Amino acid sequence: MSASSMVPLGVLEEQILVAVIRTRDAAFGMSVRREIKRVTGRDLAIGAVYATLDRLEAKGAVKSRRVTSDGASRRSFAVTRAGLRALAETQAMRERLWKGVDLKALQTATA
Amino acid sequence: MYPPRLPLAILRTVLPRAEREEIVADLIAEYREIAMAHGERNARAWIWRQALGTARALVPWALWRESTAFEPRANAYRPGGPMLKHFITDARYALRRLRARPTYALLSVLTLALGIGGTAAVYAIARPVLFDPLPYRNEKEVASFWMSFSWNEQEFTWLRGRFPGFQSVAMYNHRDLNLQGTGNETRLLSGVASSAELFDILGTKPALGNTFKTGDDVVGADPVAILSYGLWREMGGEQSIIGSRLTLNGIPRTVIGVMPRGFWFPTPEVRVWVPMQINPNGRNGSYALVGLVQPGKNPDHMEPDVDQLVSMLKGQFQYPVQWDKTKNAKVQSIHEGFVGPMRPALVATMAAMVLVLIIACVNVAALMLGQVESRASELAVRAALGANRNRLTQPLIVEALIIGVAAAAVGAGLAVAGFRVLTSALPLGAWGEAATFDWTLFVAALALSVVSALLVVMIPSASLWRSSAAGGLQNMLSRLRTGGVRGGGAMRTERTLVVIEMTVAMLIASSATLLVRSVANMYAIDPGIDTHNVAVIDASGTPTVPLAERNTTIEQAVAALKEMPGVENAAAAMRLPLRGNGNSTGISVVGRDSVQATTTYFRIGTLDYFSTMGIKLVSGRVFDATDQPGGTISVVINSALAKTYFPGENPIGRMIAGMYNVPQQIIGVVDDVAEGTLTAAPAPARYYLWSQVLGGFGTGVTFVVRAKRGTSDVAVLNEARQTLARAAPGFGIRNTTTMSRVMDQAVGPARNVMSLLTALSVLALVLGAVGIYGVMAHFATRRKRDWAIRVALGLSGTRVVGRVLSQGAVLVVIGVVVGAGATLLVSRLLSTFLFGVSGTDPVAFLGATAALLVTGMIASFIPARRAGKVDPALVLREEA
Numbered sequence A: 001m002s003a004s005s006m007v008p009l010g011v012l013e014e015q016i017l018v019a020v021i022r023t024r025d026a027a028f029g030m031s032v033r034r035e036i037k038r039v040t041g042r043d044l045a046i047g048a049v050y051a052t053l054d055r056l057e058a059k060g061a062v063k064s065r066r067v068t069s070d071g072a073s074r075r076s077f078a079v080t081r082a083g084l085r086a087l088a089e090t091q092a093m094r095e096r097l098w099k100g101v102d103l104k105a106l107q108t109a110t111a
Numbered sequence B: 001m002y003p004p005r006l007p008l009a010i011l012r013t014v015l016p017r018a019e020r021e022e023i024v025a026d027l028i029a030e031y032r033e034i035a036m037a038h039g040e041r042n043a044r045a046w047i048w049r050q051a052l053g054t055a056r057a058l059v060p061w062a063l064w065r066e067s068t069a070f071e072p073r074a075n076a077y078r079p080g081g082p083m084l085k086h087f088i089t090d091a092r093y094a095l096r097r098l099r100a101r102p103t104y105a106l107l108s109v110l111t112l113a114l115g116i117g118g119t120a121a122v123y124a125i126a127r128p129v130l131f132d133p134l135p136y137r138n139e140k141e142v143a144s145f146w147m148s149f150s151w152n153e154q155e156f157t158w159l160r161g162r163f164p165g166f167q168s169v170a171m172y173n174h175r176d177l178n179l180q181g182t183g184n185e186t187r188l189l190s191g192v193a194s195s196a197e198l199f200d201i202l203g204t205k206p207a208l209g210n211t212f213k214t215g216d217d218v219v220g221a222d223p224v225a226i227l228s229y230g231l232w233r234e235m236g237g238e239q240s241i242i243g244s245r246l247t248l249n250g251i252p253r254t255v256i257g258v259m260p261r262g263f264w265f266p267t268p269e270v271r272v273w274v275p276m277q278i279n280p281n282g283r284n285g286s287y288a289l290v291g292l293v294q295p296g297k298n299p300d301h302m303e304p305d306v307d308q309l310v311s312m313l314k315g316q317f318q319y320p321v322q323w324d325k326t327k328n329a330k331v332q333s334i335h336e337g338f339v340g341p342m343r344p345a346l347v348a349t350m351a352a353m354v355l356v357l358i359i360a361c362v363n364v365a366a367l368m369l370g371q372v373e374s375r376a377s378e379l380a381v382r383a384a385l386g387a388n389r390n391r392l393t394q395p396l397i398v399e400a401l402i403i404g405v406a407a408a409a410v411g412a413g414l415a416v417a418g419f420r421v422l423t424s425a426l427p428l429g430a431w432g433e434a435a436t437f438d439w440t441l442f443v444a445a446l447a448l449s450v451v452s453a454l455l456v457v458m459i460p461s462a463s464l465w466r467s468s469a470a471g472g473l474q475n476m477l478s479r480l481r482t483g484g485v486r487g488g489g490a491m492r493t494e495r496t497l498v499v500i501e502m503t504v505a506m507l508i509a510s511s512a513t514l515l516v517r518s519v520a521n522m523y524a525i526d527p528g529i530d531t532h533n534v535a536v537i538d539a540s541g542t543p544t545v546p547l548a549e550r551n552t553t554i555e556q557a558v559a560a561l562k563e564m565p566g567v568e569n570a571a572a573a574m575r576l577p578l579r580g581n582g583n584s585t586g587i588s589v590v591g592r593d594s595v596q597a598t599t600t601y602f603r604i605g606t607l608d609y610f611s612t613m614g615i616k617l618v619s620g621r622v623f624d625a626t627d628q629p630g631g632t633i634s635v636v637i638n639s640a641l642a643k644t645y646f647p648g649e650n651p652i653g654r655m656i657a658g659m660y661n662v663p664q665q666i667i668g669v670v671d672d673v674a675e676g677t678l679t680a681a682p683a684p685a686r687y688y689l690w691s692q693v694l695g696g697f698g699t700g701v702t703f704v705v706r707a708k709r710g711t712s713d714v715a716v717l718n719e720a721r722q723t724l725a726r727a728a729p730g731f732g733i734r735n736t737t738t739m740s741r742v743m744d745q746a747v748g749p750a751r752n753v754m755s756l757l758t759a760l761s762v763l764a765l766v767l768g769a770v771g772i773y774g775v776m777a778h779f780a781t782r783r784k785r786d787w788a789i790r791v792a793l794g795l796s797g798t799r800v801v802g803r804v805l806s807q808g809a810v811l812v813v814i815g816v817v818v819g820a821g822a823t824l825l826v827s828r829l830l831s832t833f834l835f836g837v838s839g840t841d842p843v844a845f846l847g848a849t850a851a852l853l854v855t856g857m858i859a860s861f862i863p864a865r866r867a868g869k870v871d872p873a874l875v876l877r878e879e880a
Helices: A011-026 A029-040 A046-059 A081-098 A103-110 B005-014 B020-038 B040-068 B084-100 B102-131 B153-159 B198-202 B229-234 B303-316 B334-374 B376-384 B389-425 B430-434 B439-469 B472-482 B488-524 B547-563 B609-613 B639-645 B713-727 B739-747 B749-782 B784-792 B797-833 B842-868 B872-879
Strands: A062-069 A072-079 B142-145 B166-180 B186-194 B224-227 B245-248 B251-258 B272-275 B288-293 B331-333 B534-540 B567-573 B584-589 B598-605 B617-620 B633-638 B655-658 B660-670 B685-689 B700-707 B732-738
Touching: A011 A029, A011 A046, A011 A062, A011 A072, A011 A081, A029 A046, A029 A072, A029 B020, A046 A062, A046 B005, A046 B020, A046 B040, A072 A081, A072 B020, B005 B020, B005 B040, B020 B040, B040 B084, B084 B102, B084 B389, B102 B334, B102 B389, B102 B439, B102 B749, B142 B334, B153 B166, B153 B303, B166 B198, B166 B272, B198 B288, B224 B229, B331 B334, B334 B376, B334 B389, B334 B439, B334 B488, B334 B749, B334 B797, B376 B389, B389 B439, B439 B488, B488 B739, B488 B749, B488 B797, B488 B842, B534 B713, B534 B739, B547 B567, B547 B700, B547 B713, B567 B609, B609 B700, B633 B639, B639 B660, B639 B685, B700 B713, B713 B732, B732 B739, B749 B784, B749 B797, B749 B842, B784 B797, B784 B872, B797 B842
Parallel strands: B186 B272, B224 B251, B598 B685, B633 B660
Antiparallel strands: A062 A072, B142 B288, B142 B331, B166 B186, B166 B245, B166 B288, B224 B272, B245 B251, B534 B700, B534 B732, B567 B598, B567 B700, B584 B598, B584 B655, B617 B660, B633 B685, B655 B660
């Protein structure tokens, strides 16, 4: 699947992709979940995280492989090139959308 | 600090197999951290959120993985999505297979649906009767007394306050009350008149107002009434009803209370309760008693107190043999008393239904087993590719569940229909009104179908497991190669299933035959009346109208009924035959002291009562125009009375005394009539002429109208209703029926249970035949090659047919023998319904055996004939 067909990424997909990047070497489902919890305060169910990761892997935005950590085999995730491009395009799309919108000014105006 | 097990178990079940251990390990680790930081409570809440959130995400996740067949690269060596995925795969596969085999699918679904629908319908009826508690707070401490509706006011007044072992006792009987509305219309309400203690004994508090207080039941007390919740709602449901006045049977009564919703006593159709006006000398034995036992006593174990009560009764009252209250004295809990009589009918029906359900399950199991057999090669290939046992049986479970759910849908429809049929067919009376059709029935149907689906799948799964354990793949493949000649194991299971079916079918069929015989015996009893073509109208007059005036109205009404076209004769009577015991009074023969004062039934009818009812005259004469009021009154007696009181004498012209304080002369003897119950021995009875004795007791009167030949009693009934409305103003029509229905009611529950069991045994036979057909067809197909070789070697086609048929016959015979044994064991359950036939009646057993043998032979003949027509050249070439 090409990166552009993934754009724009869903909010959950975007958050999970960024979290995979942020957790780098230890990108297991659980650490992705914890990273999202830590940064956004969103307490996702582990099943929802895995369902999204599966979908992202099927789309080609992440890939998973088995790594051995602490003596146990675990599924570890990494964002693919296509995934990075999809993130970049999503971000760019968002920036275009936000361009010229000054929330601070609006908030003081309506206050 | 280990997280609770249940959420972890949920997570383990739903997560993909490859990942579940690592994820659960992480969750446990995080649980510990949360528990450290925020306490165990928060951690528990968190793990529950995780489990439930994951379960919620499961359906879209599984559906998506199923439809895309996605498998993460990391799990390439341990494939398998979340739990549901396999189910979805299997469900799609099962649906395809079922669509490809419509006969199998249809047969399984219909078979199961019949069992489920019937069982669920019976459950819906049985639930309020057998399982729900009675709506009385004191249910556990309330007892009902023996000889229901035979106690009189005199006995009660004497015993009141000193019933041994009881805190208090109330008496009551049924009253139909004419409620006068604002306009001219009246409606008849089913009501109860009771002594003042009733509601305190039951312990149920009214929803509005009060219940009876002491003194409400004495002559001259202010007339009051308590309404049922339903009646109150119909009358507007205003709180202000308390204190308002209603005119019941012409008497204005103050409404003092409304009972809560769901309260009923003693039957659900009763809508109004009024206090009796107890006459301390009243001797009309028509009341029933309920009592609240003393604290600590068990209403089902009151024998010492009952013995004491009996000796009190013995000392005070003298009883004739037939109505001796000192015999068979027994009190029992109100639940037993109210529900007990219904129980055998329901248990018998319920048991038969469950058995039919079992037959249905066994049938589907046998059908599935055949399917598994024919899929041997496919299963062998799956096993070779690494499918384990669970993976092999799961498709079967899913297939069975699909059949189960489809059967539940069809079965729910059948349950609705069955419920309607059963409520009208079963002798449930008021219980039928209490049984309401609600969602529990659908839940029951669904639960039943899932349970039966799982039962069904156990058998083929077991056979699959056994064959894969005992040599696995080789076994399956070898069976495939030999065309199944060696595979005796599964056939043995199938044969066992058929034997079970036949056993159960035999059980139901022979029970049904027993009841058919018993009911036929009952109908064969001569009740002494001609029950054909007689319309019956129960009416009641207004008590405030003077007796003489009421009697004139009745005479005029009878005359008007006789004038109607299509009517042969008409009469009015106090109490019809076949409507149970009651109305008996003392008799003595004038000029003879040796005869103890005893009692006989007494009946009062108008002039043409005997000819209208078809009661035959034995000697003397029946009433005629010469019998006028005033002076000596005429009495007609029955043969039983003549035999008892005038053995070897001519009773005609003799004088008797009792009941009325005027001279009474016997003018004729008529045939014995089943005045009380159908099966009771002929009891002495005497008949008086309505115009001579100025009517019966109370305000009730029953009109009987004999239709001319060629006119139906039901048609006459409609016209009679209108005639009575015109000719008998002030009389409310309580009930209309026909004499043949009165007869049916007298035959009682046995008749209804019989029709139900007969229907069920037909169902059982049909299902059993389907089972035999399925198994024999499978048997014949599997051994097709075997037969072909034998035919090629010179065995004749007829011999082949014979072999298959005898195989079927053996199964049927074993089933019949085992089933006959089982019937002997359970016939005690039916004994309450049996009349004139023993539980071991050979005719019943032979009849059922014949029915089963014939059905079994027909069912196995079709596959047998097919096997006999086998063409060896074709078969051997095809399987080479």
